[in-house]
Amino acid sequence: MAAKYVSINNELFLEEDAKIGVSDLAMHRGYGIFDYLKVIDNRPIFIEDHFNRFYNSAKEMYLDVMLDRQQLRKAVEELVEKNGIPTSGIKLLLTGGYSEDGYRMGTPNLVILQYPLNLQEENKPDTGLKLVTYDHQRQLPYIKTIDYLMAVRLHPFMKEKNADDVLYHNTGVITECPRANFFVVIDKEIITPRNNILRGITRSKVLNFKVSGYTIAEEDFSVDDLPNVKEAFITSTTQYAYPVTMIDGKMIGDGKTGPATKQIREQLFKLTYAQ
Template structure:
């Protein structure tokens, strides 16, 4: 089956997709995107993702020719064309073609589908490892295509058998692809600022109003009873080690298990 996608309003074969060599997304990294799952034929929190995508476009000051309803219809059309029951949609808007690599013109919209499958069952039953690095994303509220820093760490992450890199300065913020939560004495906390406000994070905070939004240090994290991360692709995933520090007992904790069950039930409603 030939996988289809959209570039602007044109339906294309993804294997032959083309954008201009002068596109600012390519030459300046000037682009935003969003990513959302399809589970059993249904989109997971589609409206929330489109709202965040449009907000990222606005904050990035990229001209946006599409309304939310137009994006919604395009996403549903592509899902039907590619017959995706379980997978994802990735939607990207670049600042478009610029012959002088600066001036803004017509933006470039790219919509793609794919099949999820990077996470393993043991990631959830045994937990994963993170490594920490001193880093802060330049514009954390924008879901941009700038993954330069974590991509440079790809080999180091593999060598450490780590799932992701945790960003920290004076306080921790997030991983390169997820939000983070910690549990101490039954109380759940998550960083309150300098983060991308994840959709799964938003739902978890809604489901468990007692969660504390606060500043958290790396030492706080090391001393936690439990740690877990959240994202659209991972949902909730337990963390049992950060750097050389084992978290709690080194096993998946009960608070995480309860929240994971609660979230799974919520998603089926």
């Protein structure tokens, strides 16, 4: 559930009154973009990176953002203050707007939602994620659009496969999870796919890390390489670096959080709390 107040076009509404007219192009044509950032103790984390991506996604989809960066930051801060929730996830959602004919763009609607975030999950037990591979290439992968049609449709499939999440591949070449980037460790190299993915903010931080005993590279690899993988993890705003211990029912490494994953996870915590 979103918090008590929601911002729509820079006006605050109670969550139960936060509504959008049925002619919005997100409803009719799944047309919109978004971004999602963390706020910890009232400090937004990597907000400039998220804003960079948000405004870029908007531009790529020909959507005007009614607020400039300074105004948008103020809108986020006001929402956080009004809701009185110092630690949360903030979702910025920009739709195709009210469409006269249900097909052509209108003036975009900007919705900002706050979701309480439980930071206890930073101390989650060391269970690791189970993934199941699926052959699918997201359209416009570099843009953070609202297109999660396949991901949501795959929920029953995931359940059937006893998996926590899906790992997409494009006719064999591994790309990403629906809401996270994917990394593996092969020999002493930490590798993450280079092409046809959304370039996550957390992923970009990891690519700049120095990890003792390992090199880091962006490089495509395939499902056939998975038997050689010693460690695997995903990165995302909410999950930091989180271990993957099983893919398609086969254990990765010894099924525990590996040393490279641990180092990266700790560096991400440090970087986050240094913000």
